Amino acid sequence: MSGPGVPATMRAAYVERLGAPEEIRVGELPVPAPGPTDVLVAVELVAANPVDTYVRSGRYRTPVPFPFVVGRDLVGTVIGAGPGAPFGPGDRVWANSLGHDGRQGSFAQYAVVPAERCYRVPEGADPALVVALAHPAATAYLGWFVHGGLRPGDVVYVGGGNGNVGSAAISMARRAGAWVVASARPADHGRCREAGAHAVVDFAATDLAERIGTAAPRAVDVFWDTSGHHDLDLAARVAAPGGRILLSAAQVDRPVLPVRELYTRDVSLRGFVISRATVAQLADAARLVGTMVADGGLGARISEVLPLDATAEMHARLEAGTVSGRVLLRP
Ligand SMILES: NC(=O)c1ccc[n+]([C@@H]2O[C@H](COP(=O)([O-])OP(=O)(O)OC[C@H]3O[C@@H](n4cnc5c(N)ncnc54)[C@H](OP(=O)(O)O)[C@@H]3O)[C@@H](O)[C@H]2O)c1
Numbered sequence: 001m002s003g004p005g006v007p008a009t010m011r012a013a014y015v016e017r018l019g020a021p022e023e024i025r026v027g028e029l030p031v032p033a034p035g036p037t038d039v040l041v042a043v044e045l046v047a048a049n050p051v052d053t054y055v056r057s058g059r060y061r062t063p064v065p066f067p068f069v070v071g072r073d074l075v076g077t078v079i080g081a082g083p084g085a086p087f088g089p090g091d092r093v094w095a096n097s098l099g100h101d102g103r104q105g106s107f108a109q110y111a112v113v114p115a116e117r118c119y120r121v122p123e124g125a126d127p128a129l130v131v132a133l134a135h136p137a138a139t140a141y142l143g144w145f146v147h148g149g150l151r152p153g154d155v156v157y158v159g160g161g162n163g164n165v166g167s168a169a170i171s172m173a174r175r176a177g178a179w180v181v182a183s184a185r186p187a188d189h190g191r192c193r194e195a196g197a198h199a200v201v202d203f204a205a206t207d208l209a210e211r212i213g214t215a216a217p218r219a220v221d222v223f224w225d226t227s228g229h230h231d232l233d234l235a236a237r238v239a240a241p242g243g244r245i246l247l248s249a250a251q252v253d254r255p256v257l258p259v260r261e262l263y264t265r266d267v268s269l270r271g272f273v274i275s276r277a278t279v280a281q282l283a284d285a286a287r288l289v290g291t292m293v294a295d296g297g298l299g300a301r302i303s304e305v306l307p308l309d310a311t312a313e314m315h316a317r318l319e320a321g322t323v324s325g326r327v328l329l330r331p
Pocket of ligand 1 (some may be wrong): 050051135136139159160161162163164165166183185203225226227228229247248249250272273274275323324325
């Protein structure tokens with residue numbers, strides 16, 4: 001799209017091929033042109049996610065065009081829209097499903113977003129908070145409501161409750177009427193309670209099953225260790241008959257699977273990844289995220305706001321596991 005105020009080129013963080021973080025360049029690329037049902041967004045902030053590193057490295061296999069702009073999430077302002085896109089110049093929007101499945105990513109001054117993957121920033125909301133929540137809070141929605149079958153009155157366990165996904169998962173489950181027991185380091189228990197947990201246990205405790213059993217009013221209907229440190233023996237011990245165990249990350253790739261304890265009590269394992277969510281599921285997630293942002297029901301720990309030049313360093317730090325909280329970048 002050309003026109004007043006839209007330059008021909010933009011700064012972007014991109015790769016020419018999949019590989020190590022050092023493959024990431026920050027340089028000039030043509031400003032992309034929106035199709036009939038797309039919008040062109042002037043990007044204000046983007047957020048860095050572990051999944052960005054999986055796509056860049058090829059660990060998560062998905063079609064990507066080259067040069068490939070990395071990144072999923074953005075918040076910004078619409079500056080152009082195709083005739084079939086229900087947005088207009090000046091609309092504040094966010095997105096969380098760029099940068100995979102054939103779509104270019106968000107880490108650039110401008111990005112094309114299919115209108116169906118574009119959501120309005122709630123009136124008066126802090127754009128930094130919106131983009132910080134875009135990925136983890138949508139993941140929390142998918143975990144509970146698409147894959148976990150969460151119902152009011154359920155007892156849920158949220159492992160890694162002080163993490164990005166964990167914190168959003170606590171807040172959403174609580175809002176949905178669940179009884180929430182979370183795990184975190186003792187220093188982070190207060191934050192989990194602020195997010196909405198009824199009880200918090202130390203994930204390093206050697207008697208974790210007993211602690212969960214004491215803290216919760218009854219056995220756990222949905223067990224979700226958002227950190228990916230799977231202890232399925234623990235899950236089987238605390239799960240209620242008919243319970244669900246959610247799998248959404250894998251710090252432990254091949255945990256012991258206590259088959260008998262699971263099948264004899266109708267306990268199921270349900271894996272999911274946001275990358276496979278449908279447009280409709282993502283839109284439903286965005287509606288709840290928007291509502292909860294607007295009413296103050298979701299928080300995020302924004303630890304750093306960096307320039308786009310820090311993208312490669314940020315990928316390396318995400319891979320090294322030395323990032324805590326949400327890191328945002330300003331293109
Ligand atoms: N499937 C999907 O669709 C999807 C979507 C989003 C994210 N993910 C994945 O989900 C994982 C978590 O992401 P995140 O952004 O929430 O990460 P995060 O913010 O680093 O959160 C992880 C949390 O787990 C805690 N933790 C560390 N060791 C633990 C243990 N043994 N047991 C329980 N908790 C422990 C950490 O505490 P300390 O910081 O104190 O160590 C931290 O609070 C990542 O692997 C990410 O790739 C998957």
